[in-house]
Amino acid sequence: xxxxxxxxxxxxxxxxxxxxxxxxxxxxxxxxxxxxxxxxxxxxxxxxxxxxxxxxxxxxxxxxxxxxxxxxxxxxxxxxxxxxxxxxxxxxxxxxxxxxxxxxxxxxxxxxxxxxxxxxxxxxxxxxxxxxxxxxxxxxxxxxxxxxxxxxxxxxxxxxxxxxxxxxxxxxxxxxxxxxxxxxxxxxxxxxxxxxxxxxxxxxxxxxxxxxxxxxxxxxxxxxxxxxxxxxxxxxxxxxxxxxxxxxxxxxxxxxxxxxxxxxxxxxxxxxxxx
Amino acid sequence: xxxxxxxxxxxxxxxxxxxxxxxxxxxxxxxxxxxxxxxxxxxxxxxxxxxxxxxxxxxxxxxxxxxxxxxxxxxxxxxxxxxxxxxxxxxxxxxxxxxxxxxxxxxxxxxxxxxxxxxxxxxxxxxxxxxxxxxxxxxxxxxxxxxxxxxxxxxxxxxxxxxxxxxxxxxxxxxxxxxxxxxxxxxxxxxxxxxxxxxxxxxxxxxxxxxxxxxxxxxxxxxxxxxxxxxxxxxxxxxxxxxxxxxxxxxxxxxxxxxxxxxxxxxxxxxxxxxxxxxxxxxxxxxxxxxxxxxxxxxxxxxxxxxxxxxxxxxxxxxxxxxxxxxxxxxxxxxx
Numbered sequence: 160x161x162x163x164x165x166x167x168x169x170x171x172x173x174x175x176x177x178x179x180x181x182x183x184x185x186x187x188x189x190x191x192x193x194x195x196x197x198x199x200x201x202x203x204x205x206x207x208x209x210x211x212x213x214x215x216x217x218x219x220x221x222x223x224x225x226x227x228x229x230x231x232x233x234x235x236x237x238x239x240x241x242x243x244x245x246x247x248x249x250x251x252x253x254x255x256x257x258x259x260x261x262x263x264x265x266x267x268x269x270x271x272x273x274x275x276x277x278x279x280x281x282x283x284x285x286x287x288x289x290x291x292x293x294x295x296x297x298x299x300x301x302x303x304x305x306x307x308x309x310x311x312x313x314x315x316x317x318x319x320x321x322x323x324x325x326x327x328x329x330x331x332x333x334x335x336x337x338x339x340x341x342x343x344x345x346x347x348x349x350x351x352x353x354x355x356x357x358x359x360x361x362x363x364x365x366x367x368x369x370x371x372x373x374x375x376x377x378x379x380x381x382x383x384x385x386x387x388x389x390x391x392x393x394x395x396x397x398x399x400x401x402x403x404x405x406x407x408x409x410x411x412x413x414x415x416x417x418x419x420x421x422x423x424x425x426x427x428x429x430x431x432x433x434x
Numbered sequence: 435x436x437x438x439x440x441x442x443x444x445x446x447x448x449x450x451x452x453x454x455x456x457x458x459x460x461x462x463x464x465x466x467x468x469x470x471x472x473x474x475x476x477x478x479x480x481x482x483x484x485x486x487x488x489x490x491x492x493x494x495x496x497x498x499x500x501x502x503x504x505x506x507x508x509x510x511x512x513x514x515x516x517x518x519x520x521x522x523x524x525x526x527x528x529x530x531x532x533x534x535x536x537x538x539x540x541x542x543x544x545x546x547x548x549x550x551x552x553x554x555x556x557x558x559x560x561x562x563x564x565x566x567x568x569x570x571x572x573x574x575x576x577x578x579x580x581x582x583x584x585x586x587x588x589x590x591x592x593x594x595x596x597x598x599x600x601x602x603x604x605x606x607x608x609x610x611x612x613x614x615x616x617x618x619x620x621x622x623x624x625x626x627x628x629x630x631x632x633x634x635x636x637x638x639x640x641x642x643x644x645x646x647x648x649x650x651x652x653x654x655x656x657x658x659x660x661x662x663x664x665x666x667x668x669x670x671x672x673x674x675x676x677x678x679x680x681x682x683x684x685x686x687x688x689x690x691x692x693x694x695x696x697x698x699x700x701x702x703x704x705x706x707x708x709x710x711x712x713x714x715x716x717x718x719x720x721x722x723x724x725x726x727x728x729x730x731x732x733x734x735x736x737x738x739x740x741x742x743x744x745x746x747x748x749x750x751x752x753x754x755x756x757x758x759x760x761x762x763x764x765x766x767x768x769x770x
Contacts, residue, residue: 248667
């Protein structure tokens with residue numbers, strides 16, 4: 160079953176998310192320049208780039224939150240522009256960076272918001288919606304948080320809550336904005352495990368990140384975004400090289416291959432000019 | 435799943451409070467009289483005609499209009515306050531945020547300057563309240579494509595403009611008759627409301643409260659941020675303007691009927707949030723009920739405290755401040 164899906168993703172099955180030559184202009188500046196990216200079922204793609212490279216904009220475009228000035232975004236071969244906001248929300252879910260809510264919603268309330276696309280914003284939640292929320296909470300491993308107030312839990316717990324909400328939308332695609340920022344080491348591991356599970360179930364995952372180690376550990380592919388262009392797109396070992404890191408972040412690193420096939424980087428301190 | 439207990443309690447409480455407040459006034463009648471009159475008016479109870487006429491005059495013509503007005507306007511101000519708080523993602527927002535009060539006061543004052551005709555005063559207050567909000571929304575769209583912060587700024591600008599124009603009207607007003615009338619109106623009073631006015635206002639206010647309640651889940655999503663709400667399938671711009679339109683309409687109607695009544699729209703939603711939590715589909719109707727109760731109570735105090743009636747706006751302010759401090763004290767842990 161799982162193998163079939165994997166083959167499908169590489170074969171003729173349509174990509175779950177595809178950006179085709181996407182351009183985006185904002186305030187006269189070209190933020191995205193013919194960016195193309197495709198993600199199939201089971202894939203986790205990390206988007207790496209310096210601050211201001213256009214990562215957030217690309218995420219907003221593939222979510223249908225920003226309309227590209229040229230090019231198009233498709234999900235399962237359907238252009239987003241042909242779908243309503245609600246239809247997009249049933250296919251593509253967004254996990255924003257951890258934030259504070261202005262009102263003390265409980266974790267259950269927040270996750271129940273993920274059922275909005277299915278029921279519509281003007282109908283009340285059904286018993287089935289509530290059951291689904293309970294299942295999702297269980298699945299993400301935060302059932303014990305259900306009645307806690309979202310504004311009073313830790314950053315890691317909030318991130319899991321937002322992932323649970325995205326999952327309640329029953330999407331095929333998850334788009335995450337820096338899922339690891341602000342999380343402690345333990346929660347980083349938990350979030351990474353959950354994301355791997357979700358991809359293994361046949362979802363496509365796109366996320367932006369600043370952490371090359373995390374990208375190396377979790378991604379099936381990495382795309383490098385520089386000044387609005389996708390400069391490289393391939394397997395982590397192929398993409399994340401000493402040269403790429405220097406190019407991206409202007410930092411000198413040494414690279415070590417690990418026995419598990421991953422790679423780790425150690426920063427080479429710059430020699431001080433006066434000493 | 436939805437907590438029903440607070441609603442049942444409030445419904446019972448409101449019915450009792452309404453009956454009790456019909457007994458309050460210069461001519462004392464008992465709650466038994468109210469009950470007997472209610473039965474007699476539907477033909478279930480025999481009552482001497484002169485006694486019936488007296489009670490009809492007292493209850494239906496004098497007291498019922500203001501009691502109904504208190505209920506409706508309390509509900510309108512409190513639910514529109516809760517809706518504005520969700521739209522602006524800010525628990526410190528009140529119905530006046532978009533300039534509705536500034537516009538209404540200018541309109542009412544202008545009406546009193548032109549003539550003392552009460553219909554003109556109310557119509558102008560209502561029209562200017564809507565004008566002020568529309569003006570604020572237009573500015574917000576010029577400034578920042580209608581984002582929340584642009585709306586707040588637009589409201590501040592619009593409110594300031596209409597307050598300045600109010601000052602011009604006050605300055606030109608005749609200081610012996612018109613100016614005191616304007617000042618008195620600004621303090622808010624339920625005393626001059628008539629039953630047919632309440633009847634006209636009731637339908638839009640009730641429709642508005644129901645409409646806001648139905649938008650509750652969309653408002654929850656909206657309060658998490660525009661991008662998040664959109665990614666949850668909510669048509670953000672349409673919902674925002676529809677809710678602003680409904681909340682503005684019902685608060686403008688309230689203000690134009692009875693003048694400025696402050697604090698209800700700010701304090702009551704906080705209180706309701708402490709009772710049932712922040713989900714707007716539950717919070718909005720409960721805010722409406724608590725708001726109705728609060729204004730009924732304030733009106734009873736306004737009538738009972740002294741022989742000369744105190745403007746209810748003063749009472750709501752005096753009651754609102756300690757209530758607000760109490761609520762903030764209880765709620766502060768939620769903002770950490």
